[in-house]
Amino acid sequence: MRARELGLPLAGTPGPNNAITDVPGVEVGYTTLVEGDAVRTGVTAILPRGRDAAEVPCAAGWYSLNGNGEMTGTAWLSETGSLRLPVLITNTHAIGPCHRGVIDWVVREKPQVASEWLLPVVAETWDGYLNDINGPHVTSAHAVAAIDAAGSGPVAEGSVGGGTGMNCYGFKGGSGTSSRLVEYGADRYAVGAFLQANFGSRKELTVCGVPVGAALASDNPMEEQDWASPPGAGSVIVVISTDAPLLPGQCTALARRVPLGLARTGTTGSHFSGDIFLAFSTGNPGALAGGFPRGEETYDVLRFIPWNRMDAFFEAVVQSAEEAVLNALVAADTMVGRDGHRSPGLPVPAMLELLKLR
Secondary structure, eight states, rough: OGGGGTTTOOOOOOTSSSSSSSSOOOOOEEEEEEETTEEEEEEEEEETTTTTTTSSEEEEEEEEEEESOOOHHHHHHHHHEEESSOEEEEEEEGHHHHHHHHHHHHHHHHHHHTTTTOOOOOEEEEETTTTTTSOOOOOOOHHHHHHHBBBBOOOOOBBSSGTOEEEEEEOOOOEEEEEEEETTTTEEEEEEEEEEEEEGGGOOOOEEEEEEEEOOSSSSHHHSSSSSSOOOEEEEEEEEEESSSSOHHHHHHHHHHHHHHHHHHTOOOOTTOOOEEEEEESSTEEEEEEEOOSSSSOOOOOOOGGGGGHHHHHHHHHHHHHHHHHHHHOOOOOOEOOOEEEOOOOOHHHHHHHHOOH
């Protein structure tokens, strides 16, 4: 079950899948690697316009709450406000093969695009507690496989894809997603969030306004044993999408609202956590194309929601980011990984008791 299905009082109206794929065209794919006693990792692929239109740019922006992490391609995002190609999320030491994998996929599927420069967006969080992170387990072929596996509809959550070996608030974490529908005059738009949750200390965990972390303090091996990383270390990557037509600066504004949703789950933003967020709009297809100039000079045209009508979209980001964290926690089961390290699953019945929902 997901967080909302447990009866948690979560605000807002989700889309039919309550996932980032409620934004038309967005596809998500995974490669999950669970091998032997020490490999607990993988790759997540998010395709803003699906495979067929992967080369068509989207307006986009990004924001870093704390830069103890990596998201490639952000310099070009800041320069142009334009995002294209699949976005990948993996572990910290697998950025390189995933970056190469996007290029390999483009060369195979979009050779006309491969003749230009490619600056893929690849982001990471650290799974070294459960995973042999220094081993060369993630390859470029795994990145290609995640892109090939991408599809629309319901999205698996918890210990899948890049989230396989991740932890959140001292519990097993991983991949989570949610969405909200926003009415705008006669139109309806979707705002979706996807995150790789690997952040927060146990004492911080808050669910629907109730601080439950201290009451769930038992069975906390990550913080009780002599482990190198301090509580709260790890990182979180969040990708926000919408089909509402937005300017690149408005996408950046959406990304800046993500921490408000994360804070609802208790985090205060550890220095040892890389918290980096990307937001894109699939509105205005065909604009922001860039590339080498050919033919006569032309003009781009962008249709966009007025700035003074953005509040409902900000609210949707905050609500969907909060719920995506809870979905990741609820979906993830206890996992044992390298050196016998164990990450316990969230004790859902005990949490519901604290919330007086059972």
